[in-house]
Amino acid sequence: MSVQALIDYTLHLGDNALVLGHRNSEWTGHGPILEQDIALSNIALDLIGQARNWYEYAARLINGGGGKEVTEDVLAYLRDSRDFRNCLLAEQTNGDWGKTVLRQFYFSAYQFYFYGALEHSRDKELAAIAEKSLKEVTYHLRWSSEWVIRLGDGTEESASRMQRAMDELWTYTGELFVPADYERKLSPAGIGVDLAAIRPLWEQRVREVLKAARLESGEGVWMQTGGKQGKHTEHLGYLLAEMQFLQRAYPGCEW
Amino acid sequence: MTANNTISNVISGDKGSWPLWEIFIRSRQGLDHKHVGSLHAADAAMAIENARDVYTRRMEGISIWVVESKFIHASNPDDAASFYDPANDKVYRHPTFYDLPDELKHM
Amino acid sequence: MSAPANEAVFQDKIDQDIRIEPKDWMPEAYRKTLIRQISQHAHSEIVGMLPEANWITRAPSLKRKATLIAKVQDEAGHGLYLYAAAETLDISRDEMIGQLHSGKAKYSSIFNYPTLTWADMGAIGWLVDGAAIMNQVPLCRASYGPYARAMVRICKEESFHQRQGFEILLVLSRGSEAQRRMCQDAIDRWWWPSVMMFGPNDDASPNTAQSMRWKIKRFTNDELRQRFVDVSAEQIKLLGMTLPDPALVWNETRQHYDHGPIDWEEFRNVLNGNGPCNKERMAARVQAHADGAWVREAALEHSRKNAARQSVQLEGVA
Numbered sequence: 001m002s003v004q005a006l007i008d009y010t011l012h013l014g015d016n017a018l019v020l021g022h023r024n025s026e027w028t029g030h031g032p033i034l035e036q037d038i039a040l041s042n043i044a045l046d047l048i049g050q051a052r053n054w055y056e057y058a059a060r061l062i063n064g065g066g067g068k069e070v071t072e073d074v075l076a077y078l079r080d081s082r083d084f085r086n087c088l089l090a091e092q093t094n095g096d097w098g099k100t101v102l103r104q105f106y107f108s109a110y111q112f113y114f115y116g117a118l119e120h121s122r123d124k125e126l127a128a129i130a131e132k133s134l135k136e137v138t139y140h141l142r143w144s145s146e147w148v149i150r151l152g153d154g155t156e157e158s159a160s161r162m163q164r165a166m167d168e169l170w171t172y173t174g175e176l177f178v179p180a181d182y183e184r185k186l187s188p189a190g191i192g193v194d195l196a197a198i199r200p201l202w203e204q205r206v207r208e209v210l211k212a213a214r215l216e217s218g219e220g221v222w223m224q225t226g227g228k229q230g231k232h233t234e235h236l237g238y239l240l241a242e243m244q245f246l247q248r249a250y251p252g253c254e255w
Numbered sequence: 256m257t258a259n260n261t262i263s264n265v266i267s268g269d270k271g272s273w274p275l276w277e278i279f280i281r282s283r284q285g286l287d288h289k290h291v292g293s294l295h296a297a298d299a300a301m302a303i304e305n306a307r308d309v310y311t312r313r314m315e316g317i318s319i320w321v322v323e324s325k326f327i328h329a330s331n332p333d334d335a336a337s338f339y340d341p342a343n344d345k346v347y348r349h350p351t352f353y354d355l356p357d358e359l360k361h362m
Numbered sequence: 363m364s365a366p367a368n369e370a371v372f373q374d375k376i377d378q379d380i381r382i383e384p385k386d387w388m389p390e391a392y393r394k395t396l397i398r399q400i401s402q403h404a405h406s407e408i409v410g411m412l413p414e415a416n417w418i419t420r421a422p423s424l425k426r427k428a429t430l431i432a433k434v435q436d437e438a439g440h441g442l443y444l445y446a447a448a449e450t451l452d453i454s455r456d457e458m459i460g461q462l463h464s465g466k467a468k469y470s471s472i473f474n475y476p477t478l479t480w481a482d483m484g485a486i487g488w489l490v491d492g493a494a495i496m497n498q499v500p501l502c503r504a505s506y507g508p509y510a511r512a513m514v515r516i517c518k519e520e521s522f523h524q525r526q527g528f529e530i531l532l533v534l535s536r537g538s539e540a541q542r543r544m545c546q547d548a549i550d551r552w553w554w555p556s557v558m559m560f561g562p563n564d565d566a567s568p569n570t571a572q573s574m575r576w577k578i579k580r581f582t583n584d585e586l587r588q589r590f591v592d593v594s595a596e597q598i599k600l601l602g603m604t605l606p607d608p609a610l611v612w613n614e615t616r617q618h619y620d621h622g623p624i625d626w627e628e629f630r631n632v633l634n635g636n637g638p639c640n641k642e643r644m645a646a647r648v649q650a651h652a653d654g655a656w657v658r659e660a661a662l663e664h665s666r667k668n669a670a671r672q673s674v675q676l677e678g679v680a
Binding site: 018025028029030031032034035036037038042051055072073076077149150151153154157158245247250253254255 | 408411412414415418419420421422423424425426427428431432434435438439441442445480530533534536537538540541646649650651653654655656657658659660661663664665667
C-alpha cells in the first residue's frame with residue numbers, strides 16, 4: 001500500500017463531507033420553517049466537522065513526506081476542482097427542499113454503511129474518525145429517511161416533486177460504489193472499505209425507504225462517474241469559486 | 256388554540272401550520288424532566304427530533320418528552336387562593352416543625 | 363374582581379418583582395405591548411440571520427465557517443424561543459410572520475445594512491451583538507415570565523457571538539495592510555447604525571415610561587446607549603482602530619464618554635423602508651416562507667395519513 005493512496009482516500013472522504021456540508025449550509029437562513037432550518041444547519045455542521053477531521057489527518061500524512069507545511073485550510077481552500085475527489089452526488093445543487101433531503105438520504109445511507117465498515121479499518125486513524133462520524137450519520141440517515149417518506153407520501157405536489165428529484169439524482173448514485181484507484185488499492189489491505197460488500201446494504205435500505213415513501217426508483221438509468229477522479233459536473237467550479245474567494249484574493253493571510 | 260390557528264391560517268393563506276408542542280428535558284440521569292419551551296412540529300416523532308436540534312445543541316439533555324400544547328390542562332390562577340393558601344398553615348408537613356434534642360442522630 | 367382591582371393586583375405583583383405568567387390577568391395594553399416587543403425582537407433575529415448567512419459560503423477558513431453556521435443557527439433558535447414566548451399571549455407564529463411579511467411589524471433596522479466584506483462578520487459580532495446584549499441582559503428580569511425565561515436562554519447562548527466577532531476583528535487588525543483596511547472600513551460602517559440600535563433619545567420615546575413601570579424595559583434607550591459607547595470606546599483600543607466619531611471624548615465630570623450627534627434622519631429612513639437592503643431582506647424571508655409552504659403542508663398531510671392508517675390498524679385488532 002502506498003501513502004499516496006491513503007492520502008487520496010482520506011482527501012476523498014474529506015471532500016465528500018465538505019462539499020455536501022457546504023451545500024447544506026446554503027440553506028441556513030432560508031429553510032422552510034425555523035425548526036428545520038436549525039436541523040439542516042446541524043447536519044451541515046456535522047459534515048464540516050467530519051471534513052476537518054479527514055483533512056487534518058491527510059495533512060499529517062502529507063507533512064510526513066516533508067515539503068511545504070499543509071493545513072486543513074490549505075486542503076480545502078487552495079486546491080482546484082480537478083484535485084477534489086468528492087462524489088458527484090455531493091456537489092449537486094440544492095434545488096428545492098425535496099431534492100436536498102433526497103440527496104442527503106442517498107448520501108447518509110452510503111456514509112452509514114461506509115463508516116460502519118471503516119470503523120474496522122486496520123488504519124487506527126481512519127477507524128477512529130469513522131467511529132465518531134458514524135454517530136452523527138446515524139442521525140442524518142434517520143432524519144433524511146423520514147423526510148423522504150414524509151414528502152413522498154405527503155401531498156400530490158410533494159410526491160411529484162420527489163419523483164422529479166429522483167429523476168435528477170439517481171444517475172449520481174452509481175458512482176458511490178464504483179471504486180476509484182485509491183479505493184481499489186486500500187480495500188484488499190483491510191484499510192479501505194470494500195464497496196461491493198456495502199452496496200447491497202445500501203440498495204436494500206434505499207428500497208425500503210422509497211417503498212415507504214411510495215416512490216419509484218430509477219432502475220436502469222445510466223450512471224455518471226468521474227467525481228472521485230476529479231472529473232466533476234460544472235457545479236463544483238462555482239461552489240469552489242465562492243468558497244475559496246477570500247483565500248484566493250488575499251493569499252497567505254491569517255483569518 | 257385551535258380556533259386561533261384556523262384564523263391565522265386564513266390570514267397567512269398557509270394550509271400547513273404545524274401544531275405547537277411543549278418540550279420537557281431531563282438534563283441528566285436522576286433528575287426530573289423540566290419544561291424548557293415549545294416548538295412547532297407536524298407530529299410527535301418530528302417534535303422529538305426538533306427538540307433534539309433546538310433544545311439540546313449544547314448538551315443540555317439526555318431524554319426528551321413532548322406533549323402537544325392543546326393537551327395541557329392548567330389550573331386557573333383565579334383559584335390560587337383556595338388552591339394554595341390553605342397549605343400555608345400546615346407547617347407540620349415540614350420536618351423543621353418538630354423540636355427534637357440535638358443528641359438524636361440519624362433522623 | 364373588578365377591573366381596577368385586577369389592575370392593582372397586577373401592578374402590585376410587578377412592583378414586588380413577581381413574574382406575570384400566561385394565564386394571569388393582565389391589562390390588554392400590557393399584552394399588546396408585549397406581543398409587539400417580543401415579536402419585533404423575534405423578527406429581528408430571523409431577518410438578522412440573512413446578512414450573516416450571506417458570508418457562510420465564503421467564510422475564509424473551516425473554523426470560521428463552522429462558527430458562523432453555528433452562530434446563525436443560534437439566531438434561528440433565538441427567533442424560535444421568542445416566537446414561542448409571544449405565542450403564550452394568544453397569537454400564533456403564523457400570524458406574527460404574516461405581520462412581518464406584510465410590513466405591519468417592524469424589525470431592527472440594523473439588518474437593512476449590507477455585509478460587504480468578511481470584516482463585517484467581525485463588526486456585527488462585536489458591535490451589533492454587543493449592543494443587542496446590552497439590551498437583552500436586563501430583559502432576563504422582564505416582568506413577563508415566558509419572555510424573561512426566553513431571554514435567559516438567549517443571553518447564555520449570545521455570549522459566544524460577541525467574542526467570536528471581536529476575535530475576527532482582532533485577527534484582521536493584526537493582519538496585512540489590506541486586512542487592517544477591511545477591519546477599519548467595517549467598523550466605520552457599522553458604528554453609527556449600532557449606536558442607533560438603542561432607539562430614539564429618551565425625550566422622543568413616549569412609551570418608555572409605561573414600559574418601565576411594567577418592567578418590560580428596565581433601562582432607558584439613552585442609558586443603554588451610553589453604556590454601550592463607554593464599553594466600545596475602551597474595547598476599540600485593543601484593536602488599534604478608531605471609531606468614526608471625532609466628537610467621542612472622555613468626559614471627566616460625567617465619568618462617561620461624550621459622543622457626536624446621531625443622524626436620526628437616516629434612522630427614520632432605514633426604519634421606513636429606505637435602507638440599502640430593506641427590500642432584499644424582506645424578499646428573502648417571504649421567498650423562504652413561500653418556498654417552504656408545500657413542505658409544511660406535505661409533512662402535515664403525511665402525519666394525517668399516518669394517523670388514519672394507525673387507527674384503521676387498531677380497529678382491525680379490536
